[in-house]
Amino acid sequence: MVIYGVAILAVCMIVGMLLGEWLGIAIGVEANVGGVGIAMLILIIVIDRLKISNRLSEPTQMGLGFWNAMYIPIVVAMAANQNVVAALDGGPLAIVTGIAVVVISFLAVPLVSRIGKEKSESIDEGGRPL
Amino acid sequence: MIESIENVLVGNGLIFGFAIVGAIMVIAYALSKYATRGLVHGSSIAILLGLVLAYIGGRLTGGENGLSDVSLFAGISLLGGGMMRDFAIVATAFGADFREIKRAGVTGVLALVLGIFLSFTIGVVFALMFGYTDAVSLTTIGAGATTYIVGPVTGAAIGASSEVIAISIAAGLVKAILTMALTPFLGKYIGLDNPRSAMVFGGLLGTTSGVAGGLAALNPKLVPYGAVTATFYTGLGCLLGPSVLYMMMRLIFGG
Known part of the structure; x- marks a missing residue:
């Protein structure tokens, strides 16, 4: 299902942001440290595992691909802000x-x-x- | 009549935001195709248009949030806000294949790390020359010299001012546009004719749209090799910017 892809993305981001928060506390920075980058690394590993075990269905990939493709439009909206x-x-x-x-x-x-x-x-x- | 239109557009701000950005993309890609004959990628022009609209919004309202300060366009702030921005950035990692990363090998990784530090250092040097001395602003502008995503992500994480974040985005944008525009002409002079140099190119420049757009115009076969490293650049930059690089800047400049 498409929502599986979106949910994978969401969970990776939440986990990454959480680790980023903890990393920030650990190194004494009052900020989320690298949460987005950590989320990306988690996503790449998760996607790789799912591909290897052949559990990454076409609709799931559509859920991921949609937000991947929304990257530029969202950056455009961000620019306008x-x-x-x-x-x-x-x-x-x-x-x-x-x-x-x-x-x-x-x-x-x-x-x-x-x-x-x-x-x-x-x-x-x-x-x-x- | 007018009031009801306004009510619907303001009440459905995020949806109207999709429509506005869609319209910007249509105009941008038409300009790319007809005005620049594909030389400057549509996404670059779209972002430029976004910045122009932000400029107009800022001038009209005197606010700090660009177009979204105009009440009719407030929905743009939802679509372009931090949450959606970060979500879409994470999603770009979907384009990176782990086996292709392995294939990119040591040279690609070397170029990737070198590229981030090189661009960051150049950004910091110019920020210093223009009178910025605090670690937060220097880090943010240095990060903006890597890509227009790393700049705002880093700046938001370490608490930079909106003005500095806007400069960092603009610097990254200039980089992306120039990369797209110059690659087709200069590619042959820097040996950009094989997968290895394309991976190095992607790692050093790092701007995904710049690299993908530039290589597509030079030689479409090189695009995946350049994108393999470039796709990682922004993620690595987002990881290093608010952490290692910010720490380095705090050690050197205090804060």
Whole structure:
């Protein structure tokens, strides 16, 4: 049933948020620490287990897939809620940061790709030190 | 007559919110297709339109919650509120396959971790240059430089101001749009022609819509490889942002 997928999602989120709350208390931060991230990790493991045991039916996947697909629309609604006026008054920080991040990340792609390749090639060449 | 329309729309705020966002998506995808010839992904334009509407709402009402401060559009705050936002983010993990993650291997994971720290550091450096000195704002803007989801999730968790959260979203948005727009042109210069570099690319850039949109325009076959790592980026960022990264910033800048 579709609700099974939605319920799996809901339980993963509740458990993740709860663990996030406890983690926050444990490390002394007055906040939910990584609850969303923990929920995602739980969901991935749960989905994997269900797929392996062939218990993830088509309707269940529809329940999960619907909310997966609602991600962008909800982000759009979230964007419409933001204090953009204040952000723009805050200056061109966002634009400059965005540009710098993309340029530097692009430049890092060939470098990081090479790290992996050199490792495998060094094995082919009899472990010659890099 | 007018009053009854208003009553129905306000009384069914969340439902009206679905309709509004649907309308924004239609306009955004039409603009993507006809105005940019598919160069800028529809979702990016939709988010931009959302920010523009938030700007208009903010200017009209002087409030802090964008479009939802206009009473007619209050339902948008339900759809775009924290609960729905987090729920949809968790749901994106459904797109990640555990075996594909294993296949992505060490290089992908390395790129993923490097990517988050690299983007975060750049964000923090620019936030410092623009005069922010408190750990909460620096962490939030640094997190926004990773993705436009990690920024607000981190900011909400550690209590950043709405203004700083909006900057972090805007920074992530600029990143997503530029990634989509530049990848088709610059992809060949950074060796983006094989699964390995696509996984590294997804891990370093991390913006799922940017990576998926950019790779789709460059070479559709590379999309799953880039998405495999990128799908994890936001989750990992949401995990690290309010915890490890915030702790680091508190150690360095106090708080």
